[in-house]
Every structure is written in C-alpha cells, then in structure tokens.
Amino acid sequence: MSKITLAQGSGGVESNRLINEVFFKxxxxxxxxxxxxxxxxxxxxxxAFTTDSFIVSPIFFAGGDxxxxxxxxxxxxxxxxxAKPKYLSLSLIIxxxxxxxxxxxxADSIAAELAVNGAMVVTGDTKIAPRGSVDKxxxxxxxxxxxMLEGISCKNLKAGDKIIVSRSVGEHGAxxxxxxxxxxLVSALKSDCASMWPTVEKxxxxxxxxxxxxxxxxxxxxxxxxxxxxSSAVSMDIVEESFTVLPEVAGVCExxxxxxxxxxxxxxxxxxVREGEDEILNILKSYDFTKNxxxxxxxxxxxxxxxxxRNGYGTRRILEYPTGELLPRIC
Amino acid sequence: MSKITLAQGSGGVESNRLINEVFFKxxxxxxxxxxxxxxxxxxxxxxAFTTDSFIVSPIFFAGGDxxxxxxxxxxxxxxxxxAKPKYLSLSLIIxxxxxxxxxxxxADSIAAELAVNGAMVVTGDTKIAPRGSVDKxxxxxxxxxxxMLEGISCKNLKAGDKIIVSRSVGEHGAxxxxxxxxxxLVSALKSDCASMWPTVEKxxxxxxxxxxxxxxxxxxxxxxxxxxxxSSAVSMDIVEESFTVLPEVAGVCExxxxxxxxxxxxxxxxxxVREGEDEILNILKSYDFTKNxxxxxxxxxxxxxxxxxRNGYGTRRILEYPTGELLPRIC
Numbered sequence: 001m002s003k004i005t006l007a008q009g010s011g012g013v014e015s016n017r018l019i020n021e022v023f024f025k026x027x028x029x030x031x032x033x034x035x036x037x038x039x040x041x042x043x044x045x046x047x048a049f050t051t052d053s054f055i056v057s058p059i060f061f062a063g064g065d066x067x068x069x070x071x072x073x074x075x076x077x078x079x080x081x082x083a084k085p086k087y088l089s090l091s092l093i094i095x096x097x098x099x100x101x102x103x104x105x106x107a108d109s110i111a112a113e114l115a116v117n118g119a120m121v122v123t124g125d126t127k128i129a130p131r132g133s134v135d136k137x138x139x140x141x142x143x144x145x146x147x148m149l150e151g152i153s154c155k156n157l158k159a160g161d162k163i164i165v166s167r168s169v170g171e172h173g174a175x176x177x178x179x180x181x182x183x184x185l186v187s188a189l190k191s192d193c194a195s196m197w198p199t200v201e202k203x204x205x206x207x208x209x210x211x212x213x214x215x216x217x218x219x220x221x222x223x224x225x226x227x228x229x230x231s232s233a234v235s236m237d238i239v240e241e242s243f244t245v246l247p248e249v250a251g252v253c254e255x256x257x258x259x260x261x262x263x264x265x266x267x268x269x270x271x272x273v274r275e276g277e278d279e280i281l282n283i284l285k286s287y288d289f290t291k292n293x294x295x296x297x298x299x300x301x302x303x304x305x306x307x308x309x310r311n312g313y314g315t316r317r318i319l320e321y322p323t324g325e326l327l328p329r330i331c
Numbered sequence: 332m333s334k335i336t337l338a339q340g341s342g343g344v345e346s347n348r349l350i351n352e353v354f355f356k357x358x359x360x361x362x363x364x365x366x367x368x369x370x371x372x373x374x375x376x377x378x379a380f381t382t383d384s385f386i387v388s389p390i391f392f393a394g395g396d397x398x399x400x401x402x403x404x405x406x407x408x409x410x411x412x413x414a415k416p417k418y419l420s421l422s423l424i425i426x427x428x429x430x431x432x433x434x435x436x437x438a439d440s441i442a443a444e445l446a447v448n449g450a451m452v453v454t455g456d457t458k459i460a461p462r463g464s465v466d467k468x469x470x471x472x473x474x475x476x477x478x479m480l481e482g483i484s485c486k487n488l489k490a491g492d493k494i495i496v497s498r499s500v501g502e503h504g505a506x507x508x509x510x511x512x513x514x515x516l517v518s519a520l521k522s523d524c525a526s527m528w529p530t531v532e533k534x535x536x537x538x539x540x541x542x543x544x545x546x547x548x549x550x551x552x553x554x555x556x557x558x559x560x561x562s563s564a565v566s567m568d569i570v571e572e573s574f575t576v577l578p579e580v581a582g583v584c585e586x587x588x589x590x591x592x593x594x595x596x597x598x599x600x601x602x603x604v605r606e607g608e609d610e611i612l613n614i615l616k617s618y619d620f621t622k623n624x625x626x627x628x629x630x631x632x633x634x635x636x637x638x639x640x641r642n643g644y645g646t647r648r649i650l651e652y653p654t655g656e657l658l659p660r661i662c
Contacts, residue, residue: 005656011549011595012653036485037408037545038381040478043374050369051420051473052456055464077368089382089473123473125383130659133386135464142382142420142454142473147371154367214368218342264342322343325336328461 004098009128019126022103023090026111031087031122039122041087046147048083050074053140057329059106061179063171063191066139067109069266069331072195073217074143075117079197080213080269082149082204085119091140092124096131106137116195119143149204154212154272157232159301161211162277166199166269166284167192168244168292169221173263174252176330189248194267199290202283208276215269217331219322222261224270225307226321236307238297238319261309262322264330272299335429340459350457353434354421357442362418362453370453372418377478379414381405384471388660390437392510394502394521397470398440400597400662403526404548405474406448410528411544411600413480413535416450422471423455427462437468447526450474480535485543485603488563490632492542493608497530497600498523498621499575500552504594505583507661520579525598530621533614539607546600548662550653553592555601556638557652567638569628569650592640593653595661603630 001021007014024032031039052073059066075085090110094103114120175191177183196215203210214224221243225236245253245260253260267289273280277295284293297307307319332352338345355363362370383404390397406416421441425434445451506522508514527546534541545555552574556567576584576591584591598620604611608626615624628638638650 006659007654007656009549009659010653010656011554012593012655014654015549034484036483036543037411038379038414038474038476040377040379040412040414040481042377046371046373047378047475048369048371049418049420049475050454051422051471053422053424053458053471055424055458055460057464080368081371083369083371087380089380091382091384091471091473093384093386093469123381127384127386127662128659129386129466132463133388133466133660134469135460138424138465138469140382140384140422140471140473142422142471143369144378144380144475145369150371152367153365212367218340218346223342262343322341323338323345324343325338325341328337328340328459329464331458 002100004094004096004100004128006096006128006130009126022107026107027121029120035123043146048078048081048145048147050077051142053138054331055138055329056331058179059136061191062175062189064193065106065109066137067106068113069193070139070141071110071113072193072266073331074141075119076196076215078143078145079200080215082152083145083147085117085143085145085197087122087144088119089142090121090124093127093129093134093138095129095134095136098137113195117197152210152212154228154231156211157228157234157272157299159234159299161272161274161299162295163236163297164271164273164277164280164293165221165243165296166293167290168246169265169268170245170249170260170263172266173327173330174249177252177327192265192267194289196267196269199287203280206276206279206283208280209274211272211274213269213271216265218264220262220264221270222259222319222322225319229305229307233305234299235302235304236297237300238307238309240309240311242294242296244292258326261319262326266331333431335425335427335431335459337427337459337461340457353438354455357438358452360451366454374477379409379412379476379478381408382473384469385662386469386660387662389510390467392522393506395524396437396440397468398437399444400524401470401472402441402444403524403597404662405472406450407527407546409474409476410531411546413483414476414478416448416474416476416528418453418475419450420473421452421455424458424460424465424469426460426465426467429468444526448528483541483543485559485562487542488559488565488603488630490565490630492603492605492630493626494567494628495602495604495608495611495624496552496574496627497615497624499577499623500596500599501576501580501591501594503597504658504661505580508583508658523596523598525620527598527600530618534611537607537610537614539611540605542603542605544600544602547596549595551593551595552601553590553650553653556650560636560638564636565630566633566635567628568631569638569640571640571642573625573627575623589657592650593657
C-alpha cells in the first residue's frame with residue numbers, strides 16, 4: 001500500500017484497512033473506538049461548535065502542513081469563543097494516487113496537534129476522488145468544545161476598549177506565498193500556524209474583562225477589525241507602528257504590493273479588552289511565541305464605524321476591509 | 332454575481348456577500364446569526380456527533396442533489412445512533428467559475444432537508460478553489476444531535492435477533508450510475524436519498540428492543556451485515572428473496588455484474604431487533620417510503636462470523652464483504 005486507490009473509498013475491505021492502518025493507529029481513543037455511525041459523549045456546560053475545510057497548497061510548508069493547520073484551525077475557532085477544544089471530526093477527500101507516506105505524515109501532524117489541545121478525533125470520514133477531481137488532499141475538521149468563558153462577542157465592543165494583537169502579523173500568508181513561488185531569499189520565514197488554546201486558557205484565568213477574541217486568518221487583522229467595527233457599530237484608532245512585521249514578511253509585501261495587515265495568519269489573534277489589558281499583555285509577553293504582543297489601538301465612538309490607521313508622522317488612513325483575492329488556497 | 336470567483340473565498344468583502352446572499356438568507360436562525368468563530372448552544376442529554384464529506388457526481392441526480400444528500404447523510408448517521416439531529420455545520424469547497432444559480436438550488440435543497448429533520452445549520456465555512464483543483468463542489472456536513480435512545484451498538488447482536496431492512500435496496504447506486512452514464516432506459520429510477528429521523532423517531536416509540544441500526548450507504552447492505560458479524564462475533568442466516576429489488580435496479584446490476592446488496596443506498600437502513608420485530612415492521616410498512624420493509628433473516632451462532640445468503644432453491648452462499656471499487660463518487 002504505497003499509493004491511494006479508488007477501492008480505498010468504497011466502504012469495503014480496502015477502506016477499512018486504510019482507516020485502520022493510517023488513522024486508527026495514530027488517533028485511537030475510547031470514544032473513537034466505540035464510535036459507530038456517530039460518536040457519543042457528554043458536554044456538561046455550554047457547547048461550542050465550529051467547522052473549517054482546508055485546501056491549502058502546498059500541503060507541506062515551512063511551519064506546518066495541511067494536517068496541523070486542520071487541527072489548529074478548528075480548535076482555534078473554539079478557543080476564540082472561550083471554549084476548550086474537546087472532540088473533533090476528521091473528514092478527508094484524497095486524490096487517487098496520493099502517496100500513503102505523505103498521508104501518514106499528515107496523520108502524525110494531526111495526532112501531535114490534537115495533543116497540544118488536549119483534544120481527540122472521535123468521528124471521521126474518508127472519500128477517495130478519481131485523479132484530477134481533487135488536487136491532492138482536502139481536509140475538513142469540525143470541533144466541539146466546552147465553553148469556559150461565556151459572553152465573548154464581537155457585538156459588544158465600546159469606546160475605550162483596548163485592541164491587542166497577540167504577536168507579529170502576516171507570517172502564514174507570506175510563508176505560503178513563498179513556498180508556492182519557490183522564493184529562496186525569504187527562507188527563514190515560516191507560518192505562525194499554531195494552536196492557541198493553551199495561551200487562551202492562561203488568559204481566561206486573568207482578572208481582565210475580555211470582550212472579544214478572533215484569530216486573524218483569511219483577510220488578516222484588517223478583516224477582523226473591520227468586522228468588529230461593523231458588528232459593534234464602533235470605530236477604532238489604530239497605531240500602525242505598534243504592529244510587529246518581520247522583515248521577511250515586509251519583503252514579500254513590498255514585492256507584491258500586499259498590506260501586512262491583510263495577510264493571513266494561523267496562530268495570531270486579536271482581542272478587545274475592557275479592563276486589565278496590562279495583565280493580558282504580560283501573560284502574552286511571557287511566552288516566546290507571543291512575545292511581540294502589543295496594544296495596537298483602542299475603540300472610539302465617532303459614528304463612522306471604521307478603523308483608522310495612524311502612523312508616526314501623524315498621517316491617517318482608513319484600514320480597508322480586504323477586497324479581491326490575495327492568495328487562493330491559503331488555508 | 333452569476334459565476335463564483337476566487338475573491339469570494341478571500342475572507343473579505345466578496346466572501347461576506349456570497350455567504351449572506353446565498354446561504355444566510357436561506358439558513359438563518361438565532362444561533363447562526365449569533366455565531367462568531369463558533370456557534371454556542373446547550374445539549375441536555377448525551378451528545379452524538381458525526382461527519383461526512385460529499386463528492387457525489389453528478390451533483391444533481393434523480394431523487395436528490397449534493398445539498399440534499401449532504402444533510403441526509405449526516406442526519407441519518409445521528410438517527411442510526413438513536414439521536415435527534417439538531418445542529419449542523421456546513422462547509423463548502425467550490426470550484427472557481429461554478430454557477431451561482433446552481434449554488435442557490437443546492438442551498439434550497441439544504442434548507443428543505445434541514446426542515447425535514449427539524450435541524451439547523453449553525454456554523455459554516457466556504458472555500459473557493461481555483462479552476463481544476465476541485466470538480467465543481469464538495470460539501471462537508473458535521474452534525475450534533477441529542478441521544479434519545481442509549482445503548483444502540485453493532486457490538487451487541489446475539490443469536491435470535493431479527494434483521495430488518497427498511498425498504499427496497501440499491502436505488503441510490505443504480506441511479507447515480509445511470510445518471511453518470513446517461514442510461515435512458517432506466518429513467519424511472521431515482522435515488523432513495525431521504526432523511527430517516529422522522530421514521531426512526533416513530534420506531535423509538537415502539538416497545539421493541541432495538542439493538543443496532545445502520546444506514547446502508549457505501550458498500551450497501553452487504554457491508555453493514557459483514558461489519559455487524561465481525562463486531563458482534565455472530566453469523567447471520569439471510570433469505571435472499573426477502574429483499575425487494577426494483578426491476579430497474581436489477582437491470583443495472585445485470586448489465587454491470589453488480590450485486591444489489593452491495594449497491595449504495597442513501598435512505599435505506601438495516602436494524603437488528605431482539606423483541607417486537609412485528610411492531611417495528613408494521614410501523615415501517617405504514618409509510619409509503621418504507622412499505623417494502625422486511626425481516627430478511629436472523630442472527631445465528633455458528634462460530635463462523637459470517638452472513639450466509641439462502642435462496643428459494645436451498646442454495647447457500649456467503650455474502651461477501653464488498654471489495655474493489657464499484658462506483659467512485661457515489662456520495
């Protein structure tokens with residue numbers, strides 16, 4: 001068994017063998033082993049539920065792969081709602097002829113990233129598509145978590161709330177672009193792809209009043225801030241220099257005319273905090289991965305419902321909601 | 332907006348517009364409207380959770396389309412575990428250039444089938460893949476339900492349990508094959524694609540002891556019976572003539588050398604019942620869709636862990652676990 005065959009998607013003998021040898025062995029747990037048509041478990045508090053499909057190209061890139069990003073993506077969506085990731089579904093669409101060794105690497109990544117979250121895959125599905133009808137492999141994960149902090153919402157921002165960004169921005173977008181184009185000069189660059197729950201769990205223990213959290217994926221920080229302005233009917237005063245942009249990311253942006261704040265991230269999030277922003281910042285800065293966390297601005301009420309970027313020279317410009325397609329298949 | 336563009340997958344302005352105009356409008360509900368990175372709700376009892384990706388080709392076929400099958404598939408998996416479907420995720424991977432009118436038809440089907448189940452979509456994701464990297468549209472649904480009858484399991488069958496099949500078999504597989512090959516002579520044929528929860532809900536009210544339920548999708552009834560024999564370490568004595576096979580399905584099978592019991596179904600299920608099988612059968616027969624329900628055999632204990640098909644001439648043959656690929660992209 002070195003290449004995926006259509007028979008492995010038939011629901012018969014070969015399907016069973018593929019699932020057992022590649023996935024069960026790496027992902028097994030009591031619920032998955034018991035699972036029949038559906039997994040059964042009990043969530044005590046409120047349930048959070050999210051889904052994401054991943055079509056990232058290339059499937060292996062600096063800082064991650066489609067397996068890692070598939071677990072991070074859905075778990076991060078739960079974390080952003082103050083929920084602990086617990087149970088994931090894993091659904092794969094694999095192209096006939098796909099390399100089984102690559103599939104095993106992806107399954108290894110999935111297992112490793114589940115461990116970071118303390119979560120498990122409890123139900124799954126595998127489809128094999130004939131050559132040419134899917135490009136290599138697409139993965140969907142849906143995730144169920146238990147809400148640990150209620151009331152997080154992008155609709156509750158108000159003037160005076162501080163906006164915090166957890167780390168430097170744009171690395172995932174820049175890394176994928178570089179990988180795709182084979183740009184060697186930015187080879188130090190890697191995706192920020194990471195699971196945020198361990199960090200968020202620490203933040204939930206702070207005395208701060210967390211209003212909203214959002215991972216800045218497709219559309220980047222610019223999309224998040226624009227959506228929050230619209231959802232809460234507020235404006236934002238954002239200081240351009242407060243963001244950290246790695247030189248490699250700035251380089252890709254200059255080359256292509258991209259705005260770093262519109263580039264996708266996969267382990268970087270935005271928070272709106274009403275009280276205790278210094279404690280939040282200190283917690284973030286105490287970890288290497290989020291050492292560049294910063295308060296980037298604050299919510300204001302000028303009736304215009306927009307985010308304005310201010311730079312050191314006093315120039316102001318509207319931070320536009322991203323439009324058009326920067327980079328297809330970024331995640 | 333008549334064809335899907337890459338910009339609609341960017342996470343910016345165009346993504347928002349597509350989601351609002353095609354999906355929100357048809358699927359809106361209080362939880363979806365509140366949903367941010369994840370939907371939040373409360374499940375009182377035990378939670379059942381399942382996932383399925385759909386890559387069926389063609390996307391529109393007699394008796395259904397990829398939207399209908401995507402809702403039926405995941406909801407049926409919950410129903411088979413005795414769980415009421417409640418909350419679904421909907422994740423789409425759409426090819427650049429896909430017709431927006433077709434997407435609206437699919438969204439209409441999704442909305443209609445959700446209503447049959449009394450379920451709602453509460454979280455979603457939309458990816459647009461460049462032309463050629465996905466064939467038209469793939470859909471993942473994951474579903475969360477509340478367990479109404481605990482203890483359903485394919486590991487608990489024992490000698491004497493009756494095996495019931497809910498209706499005629501093989502129609503989905505035969506319909507997809509015919510649609511794909513443009514076979515006109517079997518045009519009366521349509522997929523059995525349907526949501527089973529309304530029927531299962533009635534069965535749960537019976538005094539019967541339901542041991543196991545399984546929808547006979549990929550691999551058909553043959554896969555279900557073989558898996559149950561293996562899971563419970565039992566054998567089965569199955570009477571070949573007790574199955575209803577429509578003439579159109581028999582025709583396709585003869586043409587291609589298929590076994591009707593190995594053809595996929597999308598609205599047909601198998602049950603193992605310990606007591607009250609007549610009540611179960613009467614309930615099923617009282618609905619037009621399941622009027623051909625039948626007891627097809629019973630569990631025996633001969634130590635061989637296999638299903639044996641017996642016909643009217645007294646001939647016996649082992650019902651093989653399907654092997655190889657009958658029909659790729661059947662669901």
